[in-house]
Amino acid sequence: MNEQFVKETRQPEYLRKLDKEHYFHPTTPLKLHQENGPGLIIKEGKGIHVTDVYDDVYIDGVSSLWNVNIGYGRQEMAEAAKQQMMRLSYGSSFFNNSNDQVIQLSEKLAELTPGNLDVSFFTSGGSESNESAFKIVRHYWKLKGRPERTKIIALDLSYHGVTMGATSATGVREFDHMITSSAPGFLHAKPYLTDCEKGDKSQPDYESSIRGIVEKEGPETVAxxxxxxxxxxxxxxxxxxxxxxxxxxxxxxxxIYMIADEVICGFGRTGEMFGVDNWEVVPDLMSVAKGITSGYMQLGAVLLKSELRDELAEMSDDVFFHGFTYSGHPTACAVGLKNLEIIENEKLVQNSKHMGDELLKGLAYLEEQHQVTAKSRTAGLLGAIELYADRDSGKAFDPSLHAAQQVVEECLSRNLLLRPLSFGGMNAVALAPPLIVNKGDIETMIDRLSGAIKAFENKVLK
Structure with a gap:
């Protein structure tokens, strides 16, 4: 191919033109994309930084989609993929076949997970993992002679993915509203009603709690x-x-089976290996993805208790008619193994906990410095700070102002990538940097975010 042609087609404006013509973006305002083209076009990543096609360098303060836990540009990850591709690029796990990498990764996950979550069913990502968990538990109850136990209870403001069942479980209503019909059997409870879940019927929201819904629907119908x-x-x-x-x-x-969706929380993000470890709780099934490979390869899994797998095996001699082409993909599993090795060898879970403390200090500083900030919180390197028109009274900004989005755009102009969260009337800015960050990185992020908030205040405060 002509070298000059290749060079020209890599020019930023030409790439923007091609993007507008040919790329249908996920989770993006389609009209905005067609009018303006893509926002950032990233061409390179190293450590906690990414570089766009104009050679501007940004701190990635949200690990892309909460998943680049070990940072970008790890040579050992590329080498692990290369070696596995040359040895066995792909192998199906259908029809009782296996490969050495998926076996080793299954063993490693059994070592890392809490309790006896010792069995792995592999997928390509988080939506598939949650979808698989739903099918597994419903299949179990059918084999158990209880086919009426199909209902899945999720929480308001939860997010579980975009396949049909996962979307139906998701409690962020915007995702549900874009489809014309939801999968049957999904219910939503109000979150964090601890006393209600313990049985206190005097609480005003009791009927909206998980326990209240179970009692109303009948526990014999809940999977x-x-x-x-x-x-x-x-x-x-x-x-x-x-x-x-x-x-x-x-x-x-x-x-009732308890499913923990650890797609974001898993593999050190919260300062523990898994989110449930913060409260010493062991679910019956656990969905993982994202941090299992730090985004270097598409991979997810459902971890289930060995007793559940054993019961399924005892109750049926038939084929388990569920699986994905890339279930147990050997190259993805090899990358996952190398990723987990890095997390352990570099003590990134511990670093997440320690740097999470620094991040919380930084967010507290922002609350002291700015009039519109409140309710900062972190768990390891997963954090947020909220924005209010009047934080003392809890008065929110007018939704048309898109306060969190404005602050994130100000961060972008300061070469910091963060994420706005505005579901359920909230205006929050999320922070979730790679687990390799140090104290200086946190300080730089806080400084840039402070400048962004100040610029926003100058526009909206009289």
């Missing part, structure tokens, strides 16, 4: 409860102490 240990997309919502244990005890009481 599982799914929740994120810490809600991500819904606002970095950290449950109160005792809540997860109350849900665990409720599920035990009624023989």
């Amino acid at each position: 599982a409860v799914i929740l994120e240990p810490i809600q991500g997309v819904g606002g970095i919502n950290i449950p109160p102490e005792g809540y997860l244990k109350a849900v665990r005890e409720l599920c035990d009481e009624y023989g």
Whole structure:
């Protein structure tokens, strides 16, 4: 191919033109994209930084989609993929086939997960993992002679993915509104009603709690409860102490399966290997993705208790008619193994906890310095700070102002990538940098975010 032609086609404006013509972007305003083209076009990443096609360098303060836990540009990750591709690029796990990499990764995950979550079913990502978890528990109850146990209870403001079942479980209503019909059997409870889940019927929201819904629907119709240990997309919502244990005890009481969606929280993000480890709770099934490969390869999994797998095996001699072409993909599994090795060898879970403390200090500083900031919170390197027109009274900004979006855009102009969270009337800015960050990186992020908030205040405060 002509070298000059290649050079010209890589020019930023030509790339923008091609993007507008040929790329249908996920989770993007389509009209905005068609009018203006793409925002950032990233061409390179190293450590916690990414570089765009204009050679501007940014701190990635949200690990792209909460997933680049070990940072960008790790040579050992590329080498692991290359070596595996040359040895065995792909192998199907259908029809009782296997490969050495998926076996080793299954063993490693059994070592890392809490309790006896010792069995892995592999997928390509988080939506597929949650979808698979729903199918597994419903299949179990059908084999058990209880086919009426199909209902899945999730939480308001939860996010579980974009396949049909995962969308139906998601409690962020904007995702549900774009489809014309939801999958049946999905219900939503108000989150964090700890006393209600313990059985206190005097609470005003009792009927909206998980327990209230179970009692109304009948526990004999409920297959599982799914929740994120810490809600991500819904606002970095950290449950109160005792809540997860109350849900665990409720599920035990009624023989309901508890599914933990660890797609964001897993592999060190919250300062523990898994989010549930912060509260010493062991779910029956656990969905993972994102941090399992730090985004270097598409991979997800459902971890389930060995007793559940054993029961399924005992109850049926038939084929388990569920699986994906890339279930147990050997190259993805090799990359996952190398990623977990890096997380352990570099003590990134511990670093997440320590740097999370620094991040919380930085967010507290922002609350001291700015009039519109409040309710800062972190769990490891998963954090947020909220914006209010009047924080003392809790008065929100007018939704038309898009306050969080404005602050994030100001951050972008300061070469810091963050994410606005505005579901459920919230205006929050999310922070979730790679787990390799140091104190200086945190200070730089806080300084740039402070400048962005100040610029926003100058526009909106009289």
